[in-house]
Amino acid sequence: MGELINVAQERLRAQGGRMTIQRRLLFSILDSLGEHPTAEELLLLARKQDPDLNLSTVYRTLRWLEAESLVSSRVFAEERRQERFDAALPSEHHHFMCTNCKDVIEFDTDLFGAIKGQFQELSGAKVETGSIVLYGLCSKCRQTKNGNNLNLETE
Amino acid sequence: MGELINVAQERLRAQGGRMTIQRRLLFSILDSLGEHPTAEELLLLARKQDPDLNLSTVYRTLRWLEAESLVSSRVFAEERRQERFDAALPSEHHHFMCTNCKDVIEFDTDLFGAIKGQFQELSGAKVETGSIVLYGLCSKCRQTKNGNNLNLETE
DNA sequence: AAACTTATTGCGAATCATTTGCAATAATTA
DNA sequence: TAATTATTGCAAATGATTCGCAATAAGTTT
Numbered sequence: 001m002g003e004l005i006n007v008a009q010e011r012l013r014a015q016g017g018r019m020t021i022q023r024r025l026l027f028s029i030l031d032s033l034g035e036h037p038t039a040e041e042l043l044l045l046a047r048k049q050d051p052d053l054n055l056s057t058v059y060r061t062l063r064w065l066e067a068e069s070l071v072s073s074r075v076f077a078e079e080r081r082q083e084r085f086d087a088a089l090p091s092e093h094h095h096f097m098c099t100n101c102k103d104v105i106e107f108d109t110d111l112f113g114a115i116k117g118q119f120q121e122l123s124g125a126k127v128e129t130g131s132i133v134l135y136g137l138c139s140k141c142r143q144t145k146n147g148n149n150l151n152l153e154t155e
Numbered sequence: 156m157g158e159l160i161n162v163a164q165e166r167l168r169a170q171g172g173r174m175t176i177q178r179r180l181l182f183s184i185l186d187s188l189g190e191h192p193t194a195e196e197l198l199l200l201a202r203k204q205d206p207d208l209n210l211s212t213v214y215r216t217l218r219w220l221e222a223e224s225l226v227s228s229r230v231f232a233e234e235r236r237q238e239r240f241d242a243a244l245p246s247e248h249h250h251f252m253c254t255n256c257k258d259v260i261e262f263d264t265d266l267f268g269a270i271k272g273q274f275q276e277l278s279g280a281k282v283e284t285g286s287i288v289l290y291g292l293c294s295k296c297r298q299t300k301n302g303n304n305l306n307l308e309t310e
Numbered sequence: 311a312a313a314c315t316t317a318t319t320g321c322g323a324a325t326c327a328t329t330t331g332c333a334a335t336a337a338t339t340a
Numbered sequence: 341t342a343a344t345t346a347t348t349g350c351a352a353a354t355g356a357t358t359c360g361c362a363a364t365a366a367g368t369t370t
Binding site: 171174175176183192193194195210214215218235236237248 | 337
């Protein structure tokens with residue numbers, strides 16, 4: 001989409017940060033990627049273009065983006081120890097993860113507002129954010145029912 | 156409620172497992188506790204009655220309960236990203252976490268089925284499970300501080 | 311364009327949450 | 341009561357993420 005790179009660059013400049021080649025690379029991958037990579041998957045992807053890129057840099061960049069609300073992260077069930085990241089720019093969206101191929105699909109729903117409203121009324125709380133995660137078999141795996149994973153192997 | 160202990164004991168017996176004092180203790184705490192403790196918090200609670208209880212035992216017990224679908228776990232957006240566990244017996248329910256006091260409130264909604272349906276139709280996937288997590292200020296914190304904690308005072 | 315300032319990097323070691331191997335212990339059964 | 345073996349506690353291992361620090365490079369000033 002090209003959105004993230006520009007916004008990030010602006011924010012960087014605004015706070016005296018520097019647009020390094022590592023950051024530019026990571027921004028652009030996150031921006032164009034339709035997936036929800038872990039830090040390590042992102043590293044692997046980025047290393048195709050910058051083989052010396054370090055995992056620490058990936059994490060530092062992701063955390064900065066997260067603090068700027070340009071990236072969001074979540075831990076899916078069954079992957080209790082790893083976060084998955086995605087560009088948060090098309091603001092509020094929810095996720096489905098296929099329990100077979102682990103693919104993540106984003107979706108939106110008009111019913112989320114109603115759920116927030118329901119809960120607020122019931123509890124007296126003020127809901128700021130939230131998200132829905134669904135699990136099941138994606139249409140592909142439903143048909144084939146054999147596990148082919150995310151293709152991140154080099155070339 | 157006393158539900159979990161009985162069900163767990165039955166399952167244990169059915170698979171040649173043993174009802175140890177550690178397990179009985181953990182079952183009963185989980186059963187009566189209205190909270191969503193981390194493994195470590197659960198250990199601390201349990202040690203009041205069995206000071207030698209070990210963290211490994213807590214994890215092993217929780218994992219067994221999870222495998223039996225008697226406990227469920229999730230990772231909330233917190234600084235320490237550890238799993239929080241709760242007795243899963245009142246089957247499908249969702250969670251709200253107060254960003255100020257970190258309290259977790261369970262809730263249910265009739266709209267969740269509709270959301271699953273929406274997504275299934277849209278994507279061709281078969282949704283098996285899922286959950287909603289909301290974040291915000293609980294009614295108590297709303298009154299007393301209205302979000303004057305560290306960084307999250309957007310409204 | 312060279313010199314300068316300091317944010318950022320890569321690296322290795324540290325930390326945090328969770329898991330595992332194993333010898334000792336204790337719950338069940340005979 | 342003894343025999344069998346599931347379970348425990350401990351310590352060490354693992355996997356994900358973070359941190360300290362010296363070297364490097366982005367942006368600025370001359």
